[in-house]
Amino acid sequence: MAQQKKKSPTPADKTQAPRKKDVHARARKTRMSKGVKILLVAIGCAAMILSVSTMACSGIINQSQNKESYTLTGGVAAKVDGVNITEDTVTKQIMNVRTSGGYDTDKKWAQYLVDNGMTPESYRASVIDSLARQYLVQKAEKEYDVQVTDEDVEQAWKDAAANYESEEAFENQIKMFGFTKDSYKQQLESTLKQTKLKEKVAKAADPTDQEIIDYLNSNLSTYNDARRSQNILFKVNSGATDEEKAKVKEKAQEVLDKINAGEISFDDAVSKYSEDTGSKDNKGDVGWDKLTSFVDEYQSALSGLNKGDVSQLVESSYGYHIIKCTDYFHVDESVTSIDQVPKKIVSYVKNILKTQKESTAYSEWMDAYVKKADIQVNDMPKEVPYNVSLKGVTPSTGSSSTSGE
DSSP states (O other): OOOOOOOOOOTTOSSOOOOBSSOOSOOBSSSOOHHHHHHHHHHHHHHHHTTOOOOOTTSEEOOOOOOOSSOOOOSEEEEETTEEEEHHHHHHHHHHHHHHTTOOSHHHHHHHHHHTTOOHHHHHHHHHHHHHHHHHHHHHHHHTTOOOOHHHHHHHHHHHHTTBSSHHHHHHHHHTTTOOHHHHHHHHHHHHHHHHHHHHHOOOOOOOHHHHHHHHHHTHHHHTTEEEEEEEEEEOOTTOOHHHHHHHHHHHHHHHHHHHTTSSOHHHHHHHHOOOTTTGGGTTEEEEGGGBOOOHHHHHHHHTOOTTOBOOOEEETTEEEEEEEEEEEOOSSOOOOGGGSOHHHHHHHHHHHHHHHHHHHHHHHHHHHHHHSOEEEOOOOTTOTTOOOOTTOOOOTTSHHHHTO
């Protein structure tokens, strides 16, 4: 249970998220499980498209009509290969941002636009571009015969839900982002299709050893002095009395004494005593600390260990840990050979570089695909409700416009 540190809540995390299933020693930062990746990607996609519906059979990209506090203009904002993007779709997306952000006056809205380096016209253009790309991705999926089965979607759902205490807890989590189970599965299907499309149009070669070495040397402070560890956890339940806590500590100390006396091996102690279900079946291995985020108490104790050292009892909010440092990575100046680097770190960096290559290749392919499309954008109607004067409005201190971000 060298659990990941708590982070500041995202806009969707207005309430505390349900505790994930198996809150153990390994809570990854970027080396997330497939299910968590799909969760984040799907939520990201949903945020990007802002609840736009799929392409209607009539050949019009549109949203369902809801009662709004502003006036819609009607008309066509743009055409993508003959398919209309309605002006009302664009307006609703922008006004969704305006109303949800609390920019209820023209002054606040104008300040928001200026602070983010936008005008009403440029904001509209970016929304149209996003919608056009959304349509073209769907068109490309058909063109490249991208298929996702119901079984694929169900497995993706199970992979994501498996990271939580129960499916119900997972459903509660996605509700915070405005999803139902059905709508989330629809988004999963879209995400899986796009992933398969990327595999077809943006394959990238594996990074070479030299590319991995160059990346490590450019980011050596991130990976140097990494430690790998095993963990034995003696759980202390929340709300435990001082007496109950003392009994757990006494038991943990007895096991530590046996390890130090050579009466039991660390591996055997893990198998016999550890209550960390996330690492117990893997001899207590919780990976490399530079690839994983641990609670402060665990990280602090591990940072003081050399390879082969066993810690004293380490108390955290999950109970008492006994930690063994099983490996250590350090180079004095720079990496000169891939053989100097632990295989897990090599694999981790390799995945990063390959993902970067694939992302670049996909972006280039998508830009070319968009360029080939027949996209016609009409002028913005003056009466759209997000059209405000920016005359005299200057960027706020610390805004993206003033910071150059």
